[in-house]
Amino acid sequence: MSEAFSAALDGSAPGLVRAAHVVGSAALGDHRPGSDLDLVLELSRVPGPDDLAALAAALTPELDLVCLVDGEPGPWGRDGAFHPGPGHDVTPVLLHQLNRCSTTLRGPRPRFAVTRDEVEAYCRRNLVEYWRPLLELVAGVTGPGHRDGVLWVAFGPARQWHTIRTGEVVSKTRAGELAAEHWPDLADELRDLLAARRGERVELTAAHREAVVALGNRVLAAV
Structure with a gap:
């Protein structure tokens, strides 16, 4: 939690934040310039009007914020809103990440009640409900462009595949390496996509899009 964010909350809403944890790419060693910072706050009370005003004032466009009150969803922010x-x-995957691979900036380490079966079931649903439609969109792309979309879809399914198999949460980069x-x-195309994700100047072609779709479909078939 940045000093400015912490100071804003402590000054305007003292005692509100019981614990603060970083999750996502920053906690997994895969943060890239321009990437959002994923912050989860455990609040000590149901936020009142002054608390909500303090949270809103402290939010920045680079911060994705989730607040929990007794483990239940509370206020949140994204893209500065x-x-x-x-x-x-x-x-369940967020709770699993908090327990297993978050970086705690304030307060006690998280200990949320979540089971391996709940995590696996969520990953399977997410693959079908979220990633499969995106894979279908990528499969329908023709011509140049759509680089950001291809990179977004490239390794998301592989992350879910690895968590289902092992219970471990890994970054997109690590998921691509494992895949x-x-x-x-598919290794040559996947390594090119990993290089592009790192910001290297790699031309992405139809072969790379086809590898993304093939990888996603293999994940769906495997789980």
Whole structure:
């Protein structure tokens, strides 16, 4: 939690934040310039009007914020927009990340009640409900462009695949490396996509889009 964010909350809403944890790419060693910072706050009370005002004032466009009150969803923010009511989905995978691979900036380490079966079931649903439609969109792309979309879809399914198999949460980069080892016929294209994700100047072609779709479909078939 940045000093400015912490100072804003402590000055305007003292005692509100019981614990603060970083999750996502920053906690997994995969943060890239321009990436958002994913911050989860455990609040000590149901936030009142002054608390909500302090949270909104402290939010920045680079911060994705989720607040929990007794483990239940509370206020949240994304892209600089603050939402005072619950609406962000607190998933089993988020709770699993908090327990296993978050970076705690303030307060005690998280100990949320979540089971391996709940995590696996969520990953399977997410693959079908979220990632499969995106894979279908990528499969329908023709011509140049759509680089950001291809990179977004490239390794998301592989992350879910690894969590289902092992219970471990890994970054997109690590998921891509593991997928390249597991499916060596896709390895060249996946390594190019990993390089592009790092910001290297790699031209992405139809072969790379096809590898993304093939990887996603293999994940769906495997789980």
